[in-house]
Amino acid sequence: MKDLVQNPTSKNPVYRRRLFWHRIGMALSIAAMALGLFFLLWILGTLLVKGFDGLSFRLFTEVTPAPTSDGGGLMNAIFGSLVMVGLATLVSTPIGILAGIYLAEYGERNKVAQVTRFVTDVMLSAPSIVIGLFVYALYVANVKHYSGYAGSIALSLIAIPVVVRTTDNMLKLVPNSLLEAAFALGAPRWKVATMVRLRAVKAGVVTGVLLAVARISGETAPLLFTALNNQFFSADMNAPMANLPYVIFQFAMSPYDNWRALAWGGALLVTFSVLALNILSRTVFSQKAPQ
Structure with a gap:
């Protein structure tokens, strides 16, 4: 018995078999993780090497150039992306938070809330190109022209489900004892939902908004199908508007060296922006999450 306790592998074949398969599983898991990290670092390394070559002061001060001209930047595309993402965030944030509050407060046995939650899950997994085609058929085809407004609408439809699900999930983490205490003091349900429950998880809700912004930025x-592009600087939201994702898509496939350099610089800019938003959201959430 003493030998069995000191060295169970020599006396217990079941233990040895489980230990063998455990080591096989761990080895496969580590190999899969290493393979994923290898390709991730390869992509990031290529982006850093080629992206830094395209970064310059002119990138932020000049508009997109002609194919064979020298110089040029992405000022119009950066401005267009900031405007459309900003407008989409202003539209999607209140809608998503209010919908999330409704699902958390009335979503247990409410048929409308159940349907809303199902539609939200479907929109979360829907390809973004489908949403672009939907906005094109609903808005662009009727007004007969592309516009920044159409791009903001499409981005809003992508961001709203992210904010809704994050708000709904965070509100469910609030302890029932806190809600019961608020009700015991005579607070109405709408005030408990907004002043007590929402305030308790405001960091998580902000995290959801930041993640939604990171999602739509690229x-x-x-x-x-909505905003298309504009080679010149334009602040008119009712006209085609330049944006970083489309310019990167167009310039990366071109045969011109200056366009490809700008595409790499724009890709690095978008990557750093999304990375900063993700780090900010995780930092805020980890420091201020409800206990």
């Missing part, structure tokens, strides 16, 4: 497919 979307290209919806903008192909």
